[in-house]
Amino acid sequence: MKLREIGEFGLIARIKNSWPASSPRVIQGIGDDAAVSSLGPGNDLVSTVDLLIEDVHFDLSFIEPYPLGRKSLAVNLSDLAAMGATPRWLLISLALPSRLSVEFTDQFFAGMQALAQPNGVSLIGGDTSSSPDRMFVSITLLGEGKKEALVFRHGAKPGDDLYVTGTLGDSLLGLHLAKNLRGRAASPEERFLLERHFDPTPRLQEGQALAERRLARAMIDVSDGLFSDLYHICEESQVGALIWADRIPQSPAFRSLVPASPGEEWKWALRGGEDYELLFAAPPDKAEDLAALAKEWPCGITRIGRVEPRSHGLVVRDEKGPVDPSSLKGYDHFA
Ligand code: ADP
Ligand code: MG
Numbered sequence: 001m002k003l004r005e006i007g008e009f010g011l012i013a014r015i016k017n018s019w020p021a022s023s024p025r026v027i028q029g030i031g032d033d034a035a036v037s038s039l040g041p042g043n044d045l046v047s048t049v050d051l052l053i054e055d056v057h058f059d060l061s062f063i064e065p066y067p068l069g070r071k072s073l074a075v076n077l078s079d080l081a082a083m084g085a086t087p088r089w090l091l092i093s094l095a096l097p098s099r100l101s102v103e104f105t106d107q108f109f110a111g112m113q114a115l116a117q118p119n120g121v122s123l124i125g126g127d128t129s130s131s132p133d134r135m136f137v138s139i140t141l142l143g144e145g146k147k148e149a150l151v152f153r154h155g156a157k158p159g160d161d162l163y164v165t166g167t168l169g170d171s172l173l174g175l176h177l178a179k180n181l182r183g184r185a186a187s188p189e190e191r192f193l194l195e196r197h198f199d200p201t202p203r204l205q206e207g208q209a210l211a212e213r214r215l216a217r218a219m220i221d222v223s224d225g226l227f228s229d230l231y232h233i234c235e236e237s238q239v240g241a242l243i244w245a246d247r248i249p250q251s252p253a254f255r256s257l258v259p260a261s262p263g264e265e266w267k268w269a270l271r272g273g274e275d276y277e278l279l280f281a282a283p284p285d286k287a288e289d290l291a292a293l294a295k296e297w298p299c300g301i302t303r304i305g306r307v308e309p310r311s312h313g314l315v316v317r318d319e320k321g322p323v324d325p326s327s328l329k330g331y332d333h334f335a
Helices: 003-017 065-081 102-119 168-181 187-196 204-212 226-237 254-255 267-269 283-292
Strands: 027-028 033-038 044-053 086-096 122-130 136-145 162-167 218-223 240-244 279-282 301-306 315-320
Touching: 033 168, 044 065, 065 086, 065 102, 065 136, 065 204, 065 218, 086 102, 102 122, 162 283, 168 254, 168 267, 187 254, 204 218, 204 279, 204 283, 218 226, 226 240, 226 279, 226 315, 254 267, 279 283, 283 301
Parallel strands: 086 122, 240 315
Antiparallel strands: 027 033, 033 044, 044 136, 086 136, 162 279, 162 301, 218 279, 240 301
C-alpha cells in the first residue's frame, strides 16, 4: 500500500495505533497541537516538534534566511498558543547543504532570536548535519502549563459557539502573490498579505488568556486551513459543527485582491492554511466575557459558527445552503 492511499493523517493514526497505551503521566499524547506530560504535582510539560523541508515547506528563492528563522519558530509558538501554554525552551536540528553561507545561518538564527527573546524562549540545544541537497529544519519547543488550565482539541460540546481570531486566507493569498510578483514592487495591500504569509504572528497572549480564564473549551491553531483544523476538533471532541461562510473574517487587503468570483471569496479564506489564527469553542454563557477580553486584542475575534451533535457532521453553509465539503479540504502531505 502506498502512503498516498492512507494520507498524512492515516499514517499518523497507524503510528499511534502500533504503540501500546501510553503511561498515565502522558496527559495528552499524539492527536493535539502539542503533547502534555506530567512531571509531578504543579506544572505540566507541553511539547511540540515540527519539521520544515526546503521545497516542501519553504522555497529559498522566495524567502530570505531571517524571515525563515522567524517563521520556523512562529509556527511552533502557535502550537503552544493553541494549548494556552507558555513557551520556554527551544531545540533546533539543522541539516544544511554546504553551498549555504555562514551569513545565511547567521541571519536564520537572528530571525529566530528576534521572536524567541520577547517571548522568553531560550535556545538549549539541537543537532547539526550536512545535507546532500536540500535544507531541513526541525524545531522542538517545550513549554509549561497546568493540566486544568490547558485547552485541548477535545472538550467542545454541542451548543458551543465557534470563534476565530484575526482574519483568514491572508497567508494563502500572500503566497500566491509572492509567486506572481516577479520583481515588481508590492503595493501596501500586497505587502500586508506577504507579511501575513512570511511573518505570521503566533497568538500566544490570546491563547493564554483564553485558557487562564477558562473561556475556551477546545482550541486549535489554523495551520492547514479552517475546514481541516475544525475537522480535528470535531474528531477529538466527537461532535459536528456548522460554519456560516459569510461570517468568515477577511481582511480589507484580502477582499480587494483575492482572485475569486464575487461571493466566493470565503472559499479561499476557508481553505487557506498557515494563517496561525486560533479556532476555539466556547459556551454561549461566556460570550460577554469573551467580547470584553477580545476588545483588548488588535486581532479581534469573530463568531463563525456553532458546535453541533456528532450526527450533524461538519457543514459549511453559504446563502444558498450547505456547500459540498470535497471542495474545502486543506493540505495533506501525501494526497
Ligand atoms: P500540527 O499541525 O498542529 O503541528 P500535526 O497535524 O502535524 O499537528 O500532528 C497531529 C498529531 O500527530 C500531533 O499530536 C503530532 O505530535 C502527531 N504526529 C505527527 N507525526 C508523527 C509521527 N511521525 N510520530 C508520532 N506522532 C506524530
Ligand atoms: Mg497545530
